[in-house]
Amino acid sequence: xxxxxxxxxxxxxxxxxxxxSGQHDDDSGSDSLKExxxxxxxxxxxxxxxxxxxxxxxxxxxxxxxxxxxxxxQAGLFDLGHMGQVNVAGPDALAYLQAVTTNDVSxxxxxxxxxxxxxxxxxxxxxxxxxxxxxTGDRYMVVINAANRTNDVAWLKQQLAARYELEVAVDDxxxxxxMIAIQGPRAAGIVQxxxxxxxxxxPNFAWAEATIADVPLMVARTGxxxxxxxxxxxxINQVAALWDHLLAAGRDDGLVPVGLGxxxxxxxxxxxxxxxxxxxxxxxxxxxxxxxxVDLNKGDFVGRTPIAAMKESSPPxxxxxFKLDQRSGSARTGYExxxxxxxxxxxxxxxxxxxxxxxxxxxxxxxxxxxxxxxxQIMIRDRAxxxxxxxxxxxxxxA
Amino acid sequence: xxxxxxxRYVKTHEWVRQDxxxxxxxxxxxxxxxxxxxxxxxxxxxxxxxxQQQPFGVVESVKAASDVYAPVxxxxxxxxxxxxxxxxxxxxxxxxxxxxxxxxLTDTAQxxxxxxxxxxxxxxxxxxx
Numbered sequence: 001x002x003x004x005x006x007x008x009x010x011x012x013x014x015x016x017x018x019x020x021s022g023q024h025d026d027d028s029g030s031d032s033l034k035e036x037x038x039x040x041x042x043x044x045x046x047x048x049x050x051x052x053x054x055x056x057x058x059x060x061x062x063x064x065x066x067x068x069x070x071x072x073x074q075a076g077l078f079d080l081g082h083m084g085q086v087n088v089a090g091p092d093a094l095a096y097l098q099a100v101t102t103n104d105v106s107x108x109x110x111x112x113x114x115x116x117x118x119x120x121x122x123x124x125x126x127x128x129x130x131x132x133x134x135x136t137g138d139r140y141m142v143v144i145n146a147a148n149r150t151n152d153v154a155w156l157k158q159q160l161a162a163r164y165e166l167e168v169a170v171d172d173x174x175x176x177x178x179m180i181a182i183q184g185p186r187a188a189g190i191v192q193x194x195x196x197x198x199x200x201x202x203p204n205f206a207w208a209e210a211t212i213a214d215v216p217l218m219v220a221r222t223g224x225x226x227x228x229x230x231x232x233x234x235x236i237n238q239v240a241a242l243w244d245h246l247l248a249a250g251r252d253d254g255l256v257p258v259g260l261g262x263x264x265x266x267x268x269x270x271x272x273x274x275x276x277x278x279x280x281x282x283x284x285x286x287x288x289x290x291x292x293x294v295d296l297n298k299g300d301f302v303g304r305t306p307i308a309a310m311k312e313s314s315p316p317x318x319x320x321x322f323k324l325d326q327r328s329g330s331a332r333t334g335y336e337x338x339x340x341x342x343x344x345x346x347x348x349x350x351x352x353x354x355x356x357x358x359x360x361x362x363x364x365x366x367x368x369x370x371x372x373x374x375x376x377q378i379m380i381r382d383r384a385x386x387x388x389x390x391x392x393x394x395x396x397x398x399a
Numbered sequence: 400x401x402x403x404x405x406x407r408y409v410k411t412h413e414w415v416r417q418d419x420x421x422x423x424x425x426x427x428x429x430x431x432x433x434x435x436x437x438x439x440x441x442x443x444x445x446x447x448x449x450x451q452q453q454p455f456g457v458v459e460s461v462k463a464a465s466d467v468y469a470p471v472x473x474x475x476x477x478x479x480x481x482x483x484x485x486x487x488x489x490x491x492x493x494x495x496x497x498x499x500x501x502x503x504l505t506d507t508a509q510x511x512x513x514x515x516x517x518x519x520x521x522x523x524x525x526x527x528x
Contacts, residue, residue: 064461065436261435261462327483329439329459352438352461381457 036081037178037239045257053147055082058259067262068354071225072395074254075184077246078263080231081239084149085177086142086156090168093138097131100159100302102285104295111135113205113222115293117285118144118152123306124281125288127152128273130222132207141173141218141233145275149174159302178239182246182255183229183266185397190250191219191230199230213245224263226270227397265351268360271321271393277333277348278319278362284310287364289319289392317345318370321394322378322387324359329380331361331387336379339369347378353394360394361387401520402427403494407510408519409470411452414494417510421476423498426458426467429523431493434460437486442478442499449473449502451509456499458489471509473502 033056042049047058058079061067070076088097097105103116112133118126127148132141144152153172160170182191192199197210197219207220217234234242247255264274273279278288284307285294296308324331331350336343350361363376372391377384406414412430416423431437441457449455454466455475478500482488489497504510514522 059462060435063436265461327439329441329457329464332464352459354461 034082036079037236038079038081038243041240041243042079042257047257047259050260052260053082053145055146057082058257060259060261061257064259064261064265065354067256067258068265070254070256071184071227071258071262071266072355073185074256075182075186075190075229075250076225076256076258076262077243077250078181078183078258079243080179080181082146083179084144084146084152084172084174085179085233086144086153087139087171087173088142088156088168089137089139089171090166091138092166092168093140096160096163096166096168096170097140097142098298098301099163100156101129101131102294102301102303102307103131104298105131105133105140106298108133108140111206111208113207113220115205117279117290117293118155119285119301119303119307120281121303121306122281123284123303123310125275125279125283125285126155126281128275128279128290128293132218132220135208143179148275176236178234178236178242179231180234180239180243180246181223181229181231182250183223183225183227183258184255185228186250186253186255187227187229190246190253190255193249194245204228213242213249215242215245217242224270224272225266226272226393226395227266262354264349265354268349268351268362269353269355269393269395271362274349278364283317283364284315286310286315287317287319314367316367317364318367319348319362319364320370320376321390321392322361322363322376323356323390323394324361324378325386325388328359328385330359331363331378331380331385337363337365338377338379338384339365339375341377341384344369344376350378355395360390402429402516402523404516406494406516407470407513408516409468409513410519410522411468411470412523413468413470415470415510415513416498417504417507420504420507421501422471422473422504422510423501424470425493425498426489427519427523428493429526431489431497434458434463434465436461437489440482440486440489440499442480442482443475445475445478447475449475449500458486467499470513471502472505474505475500476503477501 042058047061049056050059101116114131130143194213202221210219215234215238220231222231223229331347335347337345345365348362353360374389376387412427437460439459449469455469456467
């Protein structure tokens with residue numbers, strides 16, 4: 001085993017939870033890696049830290065499988081300090097966001113959140129994002145992926161300059177804002193012990209101002225695992241205190257810190273896309289299966305014409321889910337997909353599913369071969385391993 | 400870290416336990432720790448020939464896939480089929496329950512030339528930083 005962890009360090013095989021393949025030039029010198037306020041916590045918790053999208057981040061603590069199961073059955077705590085946040089404020093904030101994103105921002109009520117995409121002119125995807133509308137005022141916060149932060153911010157400012165008539169300010173607030181998530185069936189109970197706010201009244205994809213463990217913050221009922229849970233946005237200087245309080249409050253409920261490794265298997269089971277894998281500037285949202293996050297009737301927006309044209313003619317490629325039919329190594333990102341010996345696409349993400357105990361994956365394939373129950377062959381180390389397309393998501397949390 | 404004293408090691412993190420003309424081969428505790436939760440193992444068939452420094456099997460964890468290299472030349476006389484259904488044995492017991500294959504050595508002198516435990520421990524300690 002001469003190249004242990006080569007896969008992660010290459011950034012190719014290992015699906016990067018917010019990664020973009022080939023977009024981390026600043027990873028090469030590990031001294032230049034950015035660190036979150038929780039670096040020393042991770043070390044004392046026994047984390048393995050790896051370079052990720054220009055940051056030094058925990059890939060695992062106790063182990064990916066244990067952490068994954070803890071989130072599915074109890075609760076897990078995530079350092080998301082690498083994620084970026086952009087504030088969009090001003091009387092024309094809505095008009096601006098409508099023009100640069102795919103989903104209909106006008107449907108966002110104050111205090112609500114929405115999954116959306118930043119499209120390019122060709123109808124590809126620059127990033128996938130969550131837009132939060134502040135409870136008051138003409139203000140939105142856009143949460144972006146770490147690997148795309150520089151690119152996204154430059155693009156958003158460029159789009160703003162091209163719409164000089166709009167009265168709106170776009171500011172990267174990532175350096176002053178912290179981000180932590182708690183996810184799992186016991187997350188709400190744990191957090192409730194630390195606040196007077198009535199969390200059970202906070203709906204899915206909503207956020208509100210609150211004080212949790214004496215830390216003032218925004219708390220959102222969002223996440224990237226398929227479980228109930230929250231994402232917290234405190235001041236960067238309060239992140240460590242909040243982390244400590246949450247971990248202590250959840251200890252008896254089995255709350256454990258969770259790294260990027262389990263974050264990736266959790267999101268894959270829940271069929272949540274990962275930028276750089278299921279999404280790229282050369283993959284149309286309709287091919288990625290994200291047509292639900294595109295509203296072609298909301299008025300014009302960047303990339304609307306090519307996306308509408310693709311909808312008209314039906315996308316030539318589809319993102320499908322599959323399970324391997326036999327015991328095998330995992331299908332990993334980039335592996336070729338065949339049907340009857342002919343190359344029809346490639347794996348975008350794959351893993352041994354800790355919940356199902358089966359090898360699962362997503363692949364971008366020619367439209368003609370897509371269909372639940374239809375066969376695929378995944379080329380794993382020069383062998384064609386039979387697979388069957390399956391319904392998505394692979395995992396849905398019990399009601 | 401102190402690796403078992405009765406084994407010999409190679410820099411690709413496999414170990415050899417010699418017993419006369421025979422030897423068993425596995426991967427080190429350092430290797431299983433680095434890989435993390437092991438989910439899949441592929442082993443050669445009994446009767447296959449393995450060649451020093453050539454891959455003879457595959458070990459996969461949740462996050463990585465890696466070849467397993469032959470520390471010496473030989474012919475496979477037995478393989479540990481328990482690993483196929485319970486690959487996590489490698490995490491639990493890398494030096495005992497989770498041996499990979501038993502071979503008939505082509506040249507027993509090859510074993511003597513491998514890393515002694517203290518030399519391997521020094522190497523692994525450096526590799527870990």
